Amino acid sequence: MNSDPTTRPSLLVRLQNSRDEHAWAEFTAIYEPVIYRMTRRRGLQDADAREIVQEVLLSITAAIERFDVDDPGSFRGWLSRITRNATIDRLRQQSARAETIGSSGVARLLDEIVANERLEDEFENDRRRQLFRWAASEVRRRTGELNWMAFWRTSVDGCTVADVAKELGIGEGAVYVARCRILKRxxxxxxxxLSE
Structure with missing residues (x-):
């Protein structure tokens, strides 16, 4: 797998068609949780984070037609900046309200965010985790539960092949095959x- 994955150019092209519901569903399945987690880690409440997710998605909808799809690697940076700016704007609003009631916690949090320029790395790490979750969910829907459990228990939970084989009542070879096939998928x- 490419060590520096990019958003597929074909997905970006498809997003430029606002009526391509499948492209937008795929995009939101991958990126909505990433945007949400970034905002929550900055101290925003659930409702504020969800509003920012909607603001960011609306911003993308409005601007995607003008995005250069020949440079998909910059898309993540662009999306990260939109998320960062929306979060900062919301925190500034909260800071202004907090100043009127005498609280400085929001202002300190805002200063930390502005000083922390590692958001793009954080965004990329979240995006990769979410892409794995999405892919695992897609593969699980197409895989028998017994095979899925053999994969999950050995690859994610860290159980030994022998223990999982005994637990599931199947041979160790079947556990190895299931794990290999599912991981490959x-x-x-x-x-x-990432590469279409």
Whole structure:
């Protein structure tokens, strides 16, 4: 898998068609949780974070037609900046309100965010985790539950193949095969989504 994945140019092209519901569903499945978590980690309440997610998605909807799809690597940076700016704006609003009632906690949080320019790395790490979750969910829907459990218990939970085989009542070879096949499918799906 590419060590520096980018958003697929084909997805960006499809997003430029506001009526392509499948493209927008795929985009939001991957990026909405990333945007939400970034804002929550900055101290925003759930309702504020959800509003920012909607603001960011509306901003993207309004501006995606003008985005240069030939440079998909910059899309993540652009999305990260939009999220960062929306978060800062919301915190500034809260800071102004807090100053009228004498609280400086929001102002300190705002200063920390402005000083922390590592948001793009954080955004990318969240995006990769969310892409794995999405791909795993897609593969799980197409996989039998027994095979999925063999994969999950050995690859994610860290159980031994022997223990999982005994727990599931199948041979160790079947556990290895299930784990290998499912991991391969997840990798392929992630790779396809990143490189199409």
């Amino acid at each position: 997840i990798r392929e799906l992630v790779h396809n989504r």
